[in-house]
Amino acid sequence: MDERLTAEESRIVEVARGFARDVVAPNAAAWEEARTMPREALSQAAELGLTGLLVPPELGGSGIGVTAMARVMEELSAACMAFTFSLVVHNNLARNIANNGTDEQKQRCLPDMLTAKRIGAFLLTELKGGSDAAAIATRAERTGDGWRISGEKGWISNAAEADILSVYAQTDPAQGWRGIACFLVEASRPGVTRERPYSVMGGHALGTGGFRFDGCPATDADILLPPERAFKGAMSGIDTARLNVAAMCCGMLRAGLDCALDYTANRRAFGQATSEFQGLQWMLADVATDLEAARLLAYRAAGLLDDGADATLAAAHAKKFATRVALARLGDCMQTMGAAGFRAEYPLGRHMASAKMAQYLDGTSEIQNVVISRQLWRDASRA
Template sequence: MSTVATPPATGLSATELLDRAARFACDVVAPNAAQWERERRMGREAFAQAAALGLTSIEVPREHGGQGQPFSVKNRFCEILAAADYGFAFSLVNTQNVANKIAREASPTVIARYVPDLIAGRIVGCTALTEPGMGSDFGAIQMRATRVAGGWRLDGRKAWITNAAQADVSVMYAQTEPGSGAKGIAGFVIDAHRAGFVREPAFGLAGQHAIGTGGYTLDGYIATDEEMLQPPGKAFKSAMSSINGARTYVATMCCGMVAEALRIATAFGESRHAFGVPLADHQGWRWRLSEASAELAGCRLMVAESARMIDAKEDAQMIAAQAKLMSTRMAERQLAVLAQAMGAEGLRDHHPFGRHLVGARVASFTDGSSEMLLERIAAGLRKQATGR
C-alpha cells in the first residue's frame, strides 16, 4: 500500500480536507479496492492513514478532536471516496458517524472511552438498527432492553450492519417496552469486547465486502445507565435526525461512482478504435456518454440543494429522499451503460465498473430503500396538499 505524507491533521480548512481526500482516494483507496474485494474483506488497515489526514472526523466537533466542518464538506468527501470505492467510503463514513454521534450525545466518560480511538482510526464503529426479522420497519425492532440494577440487560440480534464484521463499538437501538413501537425504543453504546456480545461472521455478498456487512447477538449483555445514549421517547427521533444527511451522502456517492465511470469511458473512447476511427467518433457510442453526463448533472443539482438545506438546518426530508431515489436509479442504469461502452475491457477488476454496479445496488437499500423513499415523498406531497 502506498504511503501518504501526514502533516498535522487538526483545524484543517474544507479545501485542505478535500484535497487530502482526493489524494487519499487516488493513492490508497483506488489501488487497493480490487484486492480488498478479491479477499472479500474490509480495508481496515487504511483507516489509520485516513485518520492521519484528518479524514475520520470531518463533522466531529473541534472540542472533541474533530474537524468541526459542516455536513456539505462530509458530503463532498463521500463523493470523492466513493468514486474510488463505494464500500470503503461507506465503511469509513459509518465509523465517522459513530464518533460524531457519541461526541455529541454521550456522557464525558463514554466520549473519552471511544471518540479519540475512533478518530485515530484505531477502532471501528457501526450503527445498528436492522435485525434479521426487520429492516424497513424500524419501529418493530425486537432487540429487548430490560431494566436491571444500575443499567440494562440487552438480548436480541442485529443483522445487515455496515462494519459489524470488525466493529469495536456500536450505537444500537433496542425496545424497552414491547408493543410500544417507536415510543419505547432507546439507544445504547455497545462495546464489542464485553461479555454478552457475540459477533457473526461477515456476510458473503455479491460484492462490496469492504463495507464489512455483518451482524451480532447480544445475550445477557449489560449496558450501564451511562451507556444509554438516548432514553425511550428520544432515540427514534435521534436515529431519524441523521437520515436526511445519510440519504444525501448516499446519493452523492452514487454520483461519484458514475462520474468516475464516465471519466474512464470518455478516455477509452479516444484511445480505443473500431472500424478505423476512435469509438468517440461513432455517434451511437458517444451519445450514450452524453446521456450519462446529463443525468449525472441533474442528480448533482439535487444533491447540492439537499446538502445546502441540511447545512442551513432547513427541512430536507423531501429533497433528500428525491435525490437518493433519483441518484441510485441513475447510477444503476448509467453504470451498466458505461460498462457496456467499455466493451470487454470494462470487466477487468482494476476498473471499478463491477464494484460500482454492486455499490449502486447496495445504495438502493442503505438508509431507506427506494420504496421507503417513495413513501416519504408521498407523505410530503400529502402534507403540501392538506397541511398535515
C-alpha cells in the first residue's frame, strides 16, 4: 500500500507511527480507565499536522490522499482506536468545511480546527431514527431571515469536548432527505445543551454522547450544505469514513497479533515455548491471513477513492470484513495468551471493545450488507 504514497505522505505516516508509540500507546489504558476524551493529545496531534490531513495546503492543511490518511489511522489505531476515530471525525469535518464552506466559514472554523483549539463533530444520528438517517426529526424552522434548530442528536463522537457542530436538520419534512440541511453551530450557542457522555463497553476516549437543541438560533451564513445537497454530502463522505474504520481495525488486529507472537514466544509450558504448539501456531496463522485480506480490501477501496472511482461497494465490503475479523481474531490472539491476555495490562480487551464499536460506526454491518446486496441484484438484473 505504501508504494502509492508520496515522500511527504510517507513522512506523515512515519510521524503518526512515532506519535502512536510515544504518546497514544503509553496513555490509552489510562484514558479508558478515567473514561476521558484526551483533549491534550488532540492538541499534540495538531502540532504534528494530523488535524488537517485532507485540507488542502493553501488552507493550512496537509492535503494528503485517502490511502495515506488510512495508513495514518491504521498506525494510530494500533495504539487506541477510540482516540484515532475522534481524530478521523475532526479531520472529516475540516475537509467538509474546506471543500464546501464559504470563505467566511473557512476563516471562522479552519484555523482553530487545524490547531485543535476547537474540536469538530458530525451530528446526523438520532436515538429514535438510528440507521434510518434520512428520517431525522431535528427541525430547522425559518424565523424571518434566520432559523431555529430544535431536536436531539445521539451517539455523537467527540460530543464530550466538541466545539464546532455540523448539525443535520430537516427544513421541510414533506421533502424527505431532500429537505435536510447541514448547519455549522458552535456548542456554546444559546439553546444547545451537551449531555453527559455515555457510559459504554469501551472506547471512552471517543467521548461519545448527545446534544439537545431547544430553538438554537442559526443564520443562512451557518449553512454548510443546503437542502438537496446535505444528505447526499453526508452519504458521499461515508465511503472514506468506512474504509478508515476498516484500516483502523487492521491496526488493532496487527497490534493484537504482535502482542500474541511476543507473548507465546516467551511463555513456557510443558517444557517448551507455547509458540511451538501447532494449535496456537495455526490460530495465529489464521489471524495473519484475515489481517492480510482485510488490509487488501481496505486499501483497494482507498485506492479507488484516490483514483476518483466509485468505492461504495468496495468500502462496504472492506468495513464489514475488517470489523468482523478484528472482533473474532482479537479474541483468538487473546486465547493464545491464556488468562494473561485477559488482563488490562495487555491491550487486547480494549481493542476488542473498540472492534465491537467499529461494527456500528458509519453504518452497521447489516447496513453494509444492504449496500452489498442491493448491488448484487442490480448486477444480476443487468446480466
